[in-house]
Amino acid sequence: MEISELRKRFNDLIELRQKYEKIIVNRDVLLEGIYRQFYKTCGRKECHCNTGGEKHGPYQKIEVIRDGKQKVYIIPKNKVSEVIPLDNNRKRFIEAEKKIKEINDEICEIIKEIKKQKEKRVDKRWLK
Numbered sequence: 640m641e642i643s644e645l646r647k648r649f650n651d652l653i654e655l656r657q658k659y660e661k662i663i664v665n666r667d668v669l670l671e672g673i674y675r676q677f678y679k680t681c682g683r684k685e686c687h688c689n690t691g692g693e694k695h696g697p698y699q700k701i702e703v704i705r706d707g708k709q710k711v712y713i714i715p716k717n718k719v720s721e722v723i724p725l726d727n728n729r730k731r732f733i734e735a736e737k738k739i740k741e742i743n744d745e746i747c748e749i750i751k752e753i754k755k756q757k758e759k760r761v762d763k764r765w766l767k
């Protein structure tokens with residue numbers, strides 16, 4: 640890549656990274672753990688859920704890892720609308736974190752390339 644293209648790409652990446660940095664430093668609260676919907680079978684043997692029919696649900700839960708152990712919290716119906724935005728915040732944060740890492744990796748590559756291109760070649764002719 641030409642040095643002018645490298646400069647352009649470098650500046651574009653810095654600008655793009657700022658967009659994701661804003662997500663990292665905003666005041667949004669993130670859900671701890673993973674929000675999931677699930678279906679389940681009940682204890683009645685003759686129920687449709689145990690005879691090949693539809694299972695019961697959907698129910699909602701949050702899976703949390705604490706001290707290396709998974710804990711599952713069932714979300715009461717009246718709390719679901721409170722949990723979902725926090726889960727969305729968490730997803731947005733994780734995505735921003737991932738993007739920043741990718742952008743940083745590319746920036747490092749570009750820095751190496753720019754450095755290479757900016758270096759004055761040292762040789763005997765020049766040093767005469």
Ligand SMILES: [Zn+2]
Pocket residue numbers: 680681682683686687688689695
């Ligand atoms: Zn059932």
